[in-house]
Amino acid sequence: MFLSKLDSLKDALKLIENNQKVMDYEEIPLKDAHKRVLAEDIISFHDSPPFDKSAMDGFALKGVNTFGASQSNPKHLKIVDSIGAGDFCDKTIGENEAIVIATGSPVPEGADAVLMKEYTTTQGDELTIYSQVTPGENVSPKAEDISKGDVVLSKNTFIRYQEMGLIASAGYNTVKVFKKPKVKVIITGNELVEPTKEEISKAKIINSNQYTIGSMLEDCGVIFDICHVKDSFEEVKEAILESLEEYDVIMTTGGTAISKGDVVLDVVGDIGEILFHGVSIRPGKPIGAGIANDKMIFTFSGQPVAAMSQFDIFARKYLFNMQGRDFNFHIVQRESLLKIPSQLGRTDFIRAFSDDDFARHVLNRGSGIIRSMVEANSYIIIDENDEGYQKGDIVDVVFFDSLIW
Amino acid sequence: MFLSKLDSLKDALKLIENNQKVMDYEEIPLKDAHKRVLAEDIISFHDSPPFDKSAMDGFALKGVNTFGASQSNPKHLKIVDSIGAGDFCDKTIGENEAIVIATGSPVPEGADAVLMKEYTTTQGDELTIYSQVTPGENVSPKAEDISKGDVVLSKNTFIRYQEMGLIASAGYNTVKVFKKPKVKVIITGNELVEPTKEEISKAKIINSNQYTIGSMLEDCGVIFDICHVKDSFEEVKEAILESLEEYDVIMTTGGTAISKGDVVLDVVGDIGEILFHGVSIRPGKPIGAGIANDKMIFTFSGQPVAAMSQFDIFARKYLFNMQGRDFNFHIVQRESLLKIPSQLGRTDFIRAFSDDDFARHVLNRGSGIIRSMVEANSYIIIDENDEGYQKGDIVDVVFFDSLIW
Structure with missing residues (x-):
C-alpha cells in the first residue's frame, strides 16, 4: 500500500542520498x-618524455648552424652518426655537425633542434641543408607532458x-x-513468460523488463544477475534474503502497488525498512525504495516504461556514486515544438525526441508503451512547480546518451 | 616516404569510404x-499488450455503472470474482458487477474500465465506490504498443x-x-617498453598507445588483439601477413615517417596497395592507409595524441559502418574563448574543453602531450578553407562523448 501521501521527488532522492554506499x-x-x-x-x-625527443625524422644539429640556409643559399654540415628509434647516441654534436635522427629518438648532447629530412640532401657524410631551424624546433623537451x-x-x-x-x-x-557493485534484479510476476514466436497463453505477457533493466545495468558499469519469481510473499522474500548475502544492491520489478499478488513492498517492510513508496512523478509513481541488511533495494514498477524512467531517476546516480563517480542530470534547454500539459505538484519526465535546437515530445506515452521510449532520445523534465508549457516555450531536456556510464 | 603531395582530408576519407567493408x-x-x-x-x-490490460489495481467494471458516484453520493456494486496477475477470468461482467483486478491482468468480458482501489471500500462481496470512471479509463487496450x-x-x-x-x-x-569485426593492433617501435615504476633505460619510452588504442577499440564495439614488434621490415611484414589471415582490420602505430627504422608503409606497399600516406591535417599528418588481402590497414603515428586523433578522424566511421551503423561527426557550434590560429589548406582538430556555450582550446598541444587529451572533452574543427578564428567567434565542435559506440 502507498504510504499515506506521495513523497515529493526531492524528498525521495534525499532519502536515497542519505543511504548512499561507496564500494571498496x-x-x-x-x-x-x-x-x-x-x-x-x-x-x-x-x-x-624521459629525454629531449625528436618530433620529426631528420637531422639533429645546432639550430644556430642553420641560420641563413635557404633553397638559394644552402649550407653544408657533416653527418657524424645515425640514431634509430630506441637507440641512444652518446656522441656530442659539435659545430656544423649533424646526426641522422628518427622521430621519438633522444636528441644527442650538443644538438638543440631537428631539421626535417625534406629540407636536406646527402652525399656520403655530407649534409646539404636548404632551410633553417630555430633552437628548440622539432624537439619535444624532456618532461613536457x-x-x-x-x-x-x-x-x-x-x-x-x-x-x-x-x-x-x-x-x-x-x-x-x-570495485564494481554486484546488482541482483528480481523480476516478479506470475504473468511473465520468456519471449517466444509461438502463441502466448491467455493472461500471460512477455518478460521484457529483464532485457531493459539488464541493459541499463550494463550502461552503469556494474555486474548483475537476473532471476524471475512468482508474486508470492514467500518467494519474493526468499529471493531478496538470498540476494542480500551476495549482492550490493537489489532491484525488483512488479508488485509495487496494492492489489492481490503485489507483495514486494510488504516483503521489504518485513525484512528491513521502507524509505519511501509512491513519489509524485509521471511516469513511475509507484516507485519504492528500502534498506535491508544495510543494502539498498529499489522496487520498480512492472510497467516497462515506468521501470525505465524510475531506473533513470533513482538508480543511476546511486550506482555511479557507489563506484566513486559523480553524476547529475546534464540539463540543456530546447524549444518545445508542442504544447505540454502537466500538473502542479508532480514532476514529469516526458519522453521526447530532441535535436540541437528543438524538443518534440512523443505523443503516445502510456507507461506500458515501449515504443514511446524507442522513439525518444531524451526526457523533457517538467518541475513540480510548473503547470506545463506552450508550444515555443524553452524547456529542460536531458538526453538519454548523457545518462550512460 | 610521404607520397609526393599531402592528400586533402576529403580525398583521404573518400578513399577509405570507397573501400568500406560490411560484416556478415x-x-x-x-x-x-x-x-x-x-x-x-x-x-x-x-x-x-496481448489483451485489454488493467493499468491499475482496483475493480474492473462497466464505466457507465459508475456515473454519478462521488464521496457524497457513493454507489454500490457486487464483487463477483478476483483476478491476480497472470490469471485469467472467463466470467462476463454484468450490470453493476465488478471484479477485483491487479495491474497487468486482462480486463474480463463485459468490463470496459478499471476503478482504482483507493476510491472504494468493500464489505464482503459488496463494493462501495466513491468516484466515477469513463469507459476505457485505466485500461491499456490490446495492441496499444x-x-x-x-x-x-x-x-x-x-x-x-x-x-x-x-x-x-x-x-x-x-x-x-x-558480426563484430576483429581488429589486430600492431604496435611498432624498438624504443617501447611496458609501464614500470622502475627507472627506464636510456632512449626507451613507455608503450602507452597499446592502452589508448585498445580502449578506443572497446569504445567501437569490436573484438581486438594487440601485439608489439620491432621496427624491422621483416618483423612488421610477418606480423601483418599473419594478422591478415585472422582479422578483418589491421591497425599499426609508429613507423609512418621517412627515417631509418620507419618501415610500416614500405611493408604495406610491398604486400598490398597504399591508398594514401600523409594528409593535410593537424595533428596526425603522417597517417596512412592501405589495402592488402582485401582488408583495410590503418597506419597511425607513434605519437600518442596524433594516433588518437587519427583514430577518431579515419577509423571510427569505418568500424561503425562495418557493423551496419551510421556514423558522422555530430558538429555543434560554440563560442571560442580564445583566438585560434590555423593555416589555409590544412584541417585542424584542436583539443578543447567545451561546455553548453563555450569552447576553450587546450594551449599545450604537442602531438606527444597526452595530458592535452586528458584536459580536453572535444575537438574544435577548423576547415582547410579557414585561417583560424578570433576570440568570440563561433566555431565547430565535436564532443568526444559523441564519438563513442
Missing part, C-alpha cells in the same frame, strides 16, 4: 581499467582512453579502482 | 544483443536498452545482428 577498491591490471574510476591519485614515476612526482590524475577520475595512456606513461601497470 | 551477420541470444546493430527487420509475432505483423524496428537499428524491450515484446529470443 581493488587493484587491477591497467589493461582492464578502461571505464573504471580511480581510487587513488596517479603520481608519475617518470618524466615523459609530465614530470616525475606530478599528480597527473586524481582519485575519482573516470578513466577514458586518454587517461589510460597517461596512467601508462606515469609508470603504472596496475591501478587501484573502485 | 550472426544470430545471437537476445540477452547478448545490447549495443549490437540489427541485421534484420523485427516483425512482431504478437500484439502487445505493437500489433502482430508490425515492423517495429528496421535493419541497421542500434540496439539500446529500450530496443531490447521492444524486441522481446515482439517475440524474439534470438536476433540477427552484424
